[in-house]
Amino acid sequence: MLGMAPFVLFALLFLVVPTALLLVGAFFDREGHFTFGNITELFTNPAIVSSFWLSIKISFASALGGAFIGFFVAYAVILGGLPEWMRGAVMTFSGVASNFAGVPLAFAFLATLGRVGLVTVLLRDWLGFNLYSTGFNILSFTGLTLVYLYFQIPLMVLVIAPALDGLKREWREANAVLGGSNFHYWRHIALPILLPSILGATLLLFANAFGAVATAYALTGSSLPIIPIQLFAQIRGDVLSNPNLGYAIAFGMVVITSISSGAYIWLRSYSERWVR
Amino acid sequence: MKKSSVLSWLIILLAISYFIIPLLSTFEFSLRMLRGQYSFEAYRVVFAQAEFQHAFIRSILLALATIVLSIVLVVPAAYLVRLRLPSWRSPVEFVTLLPLVIPAIIIVFGYIRMFNSSSWLPLTDSEWTTDLLLTFGYVVLALPYMYRSVDAGLRAIDVKTLTEAAQSLGASSFTILWQVILPNIRSGVLSGSFIAFAIVIGEFTFASLLNRPVFGTYLQLIGANRAYEPSALAIVAFIITWACMGLLQLVGRSRGARAAR
Numbered sequence: 001m002l003g004m005a006p007f008v009l010f011a012l013l014f015l016v017v018p019t020a021l022l023l024v025g026a027f028f029d030r031e032g033h034f035t036f037g038n039i040t041e042l043f044t045n046p047a048i049v050s051s052f053w054l055s056i057k058i059s060f061a062s063a064l065g066g067a068f069i070g071f072f073v074a075y076a077v078i079l080g081g082l083p084e085w086m087r088g089a090v091m092t093f094s095g096v097a098s099n100f101a102g103v104p105l106a107f108a109f110l111a112t113l114g115r116v117g118l119v120t121v122l123l124r125d126w127l128g129f130n131l132y133s134t135g136f137n138i139l140s141f142t143g144l145t146l147v148y149l150y151f152q153i154p155l156m157v158l159v160i161a162p163a164l165d166g167l168k169r170e171w172r173e174a175n176a177v178l179g180g181s182n183f184h185y186w187r188h189i190a191l192p193i194l195l196p197s198i199l200g201a202t203l204l205l206f207a208n209a210f211g212a213v214a215t216a217y218a219l220t221g222s223s224l225p226i227i228p229i230q231l232f233a234q235i236r237g238d239v240l241s242n243p244n245l246g247y248a249i250a251f252g253m254v255v256i257t258s259i260s261s262g263a264y265i266w267l268r269s270y271s272e273r274w275v276r
Numbered sequence: 277m278k279k280s281s282v283l284s285w286l287i288i289l290l291a292i293s294y295f296i297i298p299l300l301s302t303f304e305f306s307l308r309m310l311r312g313q314y315s316f317e318a319y320r321v322v323f324a325q326a327e328f329q330h331a332f333i334r335s336i337l338l339a340l341a342t343i344v345l346s347i348v349l350v351v352p353a354a355y356l357v358r359l360r361l362p363s364w365r366s367p368v369e370f371v372t373l374l375p376l377v378i379p380a381i382i383i384v385f386g387y388i389r390m391f392n393s394s395s396w397l398p399l400t401d402s403e404w405t406t407d408l409l410l411t412f413g414y415v416v417l418a419l420p421y422m423y424r425s426v427d428a429g430l431r432a433i434d435v436k437t438l439t440e441a442a443q444s445l446g447a448s449s450f451t452i453l454w455q456v457i458l459p460n461i462r463s464g465v466l467s468g469s470f471i472a473f474a475i476v477i478g479e480f481t482f483a484s485l486l487n488r489p490v491f492g493t494y495l496q497l498i499g500a501n502r503a504y505e506p507s508a509l510a511i512v513a514f515i516i517t518w519a520c521m522g523l524l525q526l527v528g529r530s531r532g533a534r535a536a537r
Contacts, residue, residue, distance in 0.1 A: 211379025
């Protein structure tokens with residue numbers, strides 16, 4: 001028992017208590033009186049509401065896109081009849097790319113699709129196509145979603161691979177023996193089994209994008225005010241002129257990431273029944 | 277089968293272009309500092325900057341400190357949970373997963389509130405205590421990966437027999453842990469360490485809000501003021517991440533080879 005003391009003490013002091021104090025702070029005003037005022041302001045302050053909404057939309061778009069594309073990439077390397085080394089290479093690269101977020105990733109995309117980025121320039125010089133005349137901008141909703149996909153797709157590949165491995169060959173054979181087509185197999189067997197895993201992974205991707213701040217900050221500064229960036233500015237200099245409102249934003253963010261992560265864990269336990 | 281593998285190749289080729297083109301563009305851009313020719317001038321210039329060197333060395337030291345502290349905290353806890361406290365498994369695993377659920381910006385916000393200069397433990401008062409706090413924060417960020425790697429290592433060995441054998445030879449708990457258990461789970465510990473290293477080297481949010489100049493914050497700063505150096509450093513960051521993940525694979529493979537023997 002005593003041997004657990006350092007770990008427990010550390011976890012309490014540097015993870016549980018600081019976060020808990022912050023969340024409790026959301027329910028007090030500056031004079032230390034209990035209030036729901038900060039929480040209601042989350043829903044009434046237009047700047048905060050629109051930031052939360054923008055964050056939810058970007059996280060949702062990048063989670064859906066990442067889950068969709070990542071699923072097909074994982075499918076291609078695991079079940080698609082590609083050589084074995086391809087699978088190893090894609091898995092290793094996914095490990096790298098899912099960790100390659102933040103400031104360097106933002107720079108990579110600026111050098112690619114920024115106004116003087118390589119792809120922008122090549123499109124203009126070779127094809128006479130001006131990307132920025134179409135209204136595209138890397139410092140935008142679409143741009144940020146495109147950048148987030150760089151770590152969302154690989155995360156999906158890593159998370160969904162075990163579920164695809166869990167599809168037993170006997171199921172496909174049973175389907176064929178009973179006269180089922182490939183469509184029947186996917187419609188009635190594979191997709192229903194994979195669905196909890198896919199939904200769960202999408203929620204994990206959502207939470208993953210929702211808390212990210214460095215990539216967006218390095219890419220757009222504060223021109224795209226997603227909620228982590230609002231909070232970042234608030235911590236830097238109390239821009240909302242109410243520190244407890246900052247705690248309320250933190251509270252709102254934790255509620256959202258907890259719900260999506262909690263649902264992910266629940267769905268994973270649900271899907272594990274098939275992998276046994 | 278033939279048709280499906282053509283489709284698979286197509287998917288993979290599209291994915292490869294999405295993932296490779298930004299890297300190639302960044303690399304190409306980083307070579308363009310001297311007009312009319314490709315050179316490594318941007319790399320030379322940025323490596324020669326004293327601020328860069330200090331920030332980079334601080335990041336490496338923070339990463340090493342994070343790894344050492346993580347091992348000292350996680351190995352005994354994971355060992356005890358496995359050997360004697362099975363009922364602690366769920367709560368401990370829950371706590372180790374929290375850093376994946378709570379965004380980093382919120383954890384550091386909590387630190388700033390709890391350890392500011394007017395608090396009971398004013399860790400943000402001096403530079404070295406802030407570095408200490410930053411290390412604690414990085415240990416928290418690495419916790420999910422370190423705990424799972426170490427736990428996977430412990431699962432692969434017979435903890436009970438090893439412990440009893442060492443005890444019967446008169447070894448103390450300290451000796452058992454660091455001279456018997458640790459060497460046997462070194463591949464798990466190394467895996468966790470490489471991930472921790474990759475996390476700390478690129479980290480921005482904690483360091484920026486605690487006002488400590490590290491590689492990540494230097495990168496952000498230079499991105500606002502320079503043209504070619506940011507691309508050069510983005511390539512450096514990518515190579516470091518690759519190196520960590522490559523070593524991780526290597527460690528994993530040697531573990532597999534040993535199990536096969």
